[in-house]
Amino acid sequence: MPDIIHLLPDNVANQIAAGEVVQRPASVVKELLENAIDAGATQVILIVKEAGRNLIQVVDNGIGMSVTDARMAFERHATSKISKTEDIFHIQTKGFRGEALASISAVAQVELKTKKNEEEIGTHVVIEGGEFITQKPINTATGTVFLVKNLFFNVPARRKFLKSNSVELRHILDEFHRVALAHETVQFQLFNNEEELFRLRSGGVLQRISEIFGRKIQHQLIPVSEQLEWIRLSGFIGKPESAKKIRGEQFFFVNYRFFKSNYLNKAVQDAFENLIPSKYLPSFFIYIEIDPEKIDVNIHPTKTEIKFEDESSIYMLLRTTIKKSLGVYNVAPSLDFDQ
Numbered sequence: 001m002p003d004i005i006h007l008l009p010d011n012v013a014n015q016i017a018a019g020e021v022v023q024r025p026a027s028v029v030k031e032l033l034e035n036a037i038d039a040g041a042t043q044v045i046l047i048v049k050e051a052g053r054n055l056i057q058v059v060d061n062g063i064g065m066s067v068t069d070a071r072m073a074f075e076r077h078a079t080s081k082i083s084k085t086e087d088i089f090h091i092q093t094k095g096f097r098g099e100a101l102a103s104i105s106a107v108a109q110v111e112l113k114t115k116k117n118e119e120e121i122g123t124h125v126v127i128e129g130g131e132f133i134t135q136k137p138i139n140t141a142t143g144t145v146f147l148v149k150n151l152f153f154n155v156p157a158r159r160k161f162l163k164s165n166s167v168e169l170r171h172i173l174d175e176f177h178r179v180a181l182a183h184e185t186v187q188f189q190l191f192n193n194e195e196e197l198f199r200l201r202s203g204g205v206l207q208r209i210s211e212i213f214g215r216k217i218q219h220q221l222i223p224v225s226e227q228l229e230w231i232r233l234s235g236f237i238g239k240p241e242s243a244k245k246i247r248g249e250q251f252f253f254v255n256y257r258f259f260k261s262n263y264l265n266k267a268v269q270d271a272f273e274n275l276i277p278s279k280y281l282p283s284f285f286i287y288i289e290i291d292p293e294k295i296d297v298n299i300h301p302t303k304t305e306i307k308f309e310d311e312s313s314i315y316m317l318l319r320t321t322i323k324k325s326l327g328v329y330n331v332a333p334s335l336d337f338d339q
């Protein structure tokens, strides 16, 4: 009997792996924005057409890539961000798996234009469905431009299951908000079908929040801040009377990375005990800075779940800090809530 096991060709393996990383246009947006941040960009432009179905373009003024790196970037497990096991426990960058570009290019038509500052001429790579098409010199500004066209053009089942443009755009906006809130000193622009939806200037967290959610929100926020030897908490919580029944602006960041945590959500709700009805949610923008060794960002492919070494201490600290802020602002417990 002949042996029957063989290694899958790269493009097949990448397309399978893409299932985890690239669920919808918003996943591409997240990965490209994070790469721009990791490249040290101070200006990032996101352009989408048809809610990312036809085009997702990210332009950054970061460090750019060399001719060889521009090809390597699309290989699976190819990264400039870590090189040895220990590095996984000191992650300072958004990315480190070296999977995003391999996955995205397996399920879309991708163009990359990039140039490093010290080079005269840039390079232009075209990859479609994981197949390398061309690489040529190009005149382009320092930094990187990614064009991701016709997402899932070669995976009709996935393309068909994309939701309506308004739903997909909602997901894109969520990712955009998360990255923009985590990096308030970076300028961001967002265009959808040529319409400018956001132009965010470099500034502080409060300015960023109000540029995204409207000026009105500024008056509804109370600052939160605490610094201990092992952790720093900062950010804002919504005044109790601005709490809503529906999920709204609830954001946790750790070391400038957005994450979700039902456990820490409860710490916030706990702090608002008796101030808001039980089904209401306060808005919050909580930034945690902690030694990267004390967290594990490697438990989820999209890295939105984080494992903390000492979760219960963070819970207690968060609750106490928020209670203190609420106390300082001396908010009356019974106020009118709009239904």
Ligand code: ADP
Pocket: 031, 035, 036, 038, 039, 060, 062, 063, 064, 065, 073, 074, 078, 079, 080, 081, 094, 095, 096, 097, 098, 099, 100, 101, 102, 143, 144
């Ligand atoms: P990761 O971000 O996990 O390293 P990616 O597949 O997202 O993996 O990217 C692979 C590599 O390509 C990165 O490590 C980086 O060196 C390079 N790269 C990707 N995007 C950019 C960018 N916008 N500017 C400069 N380099 C980039």
Ligand code: MG
Pocket: 031, 034, 035, 094, 095, 096, 098, 100, 101
């Ligand atoms: Mg990346």
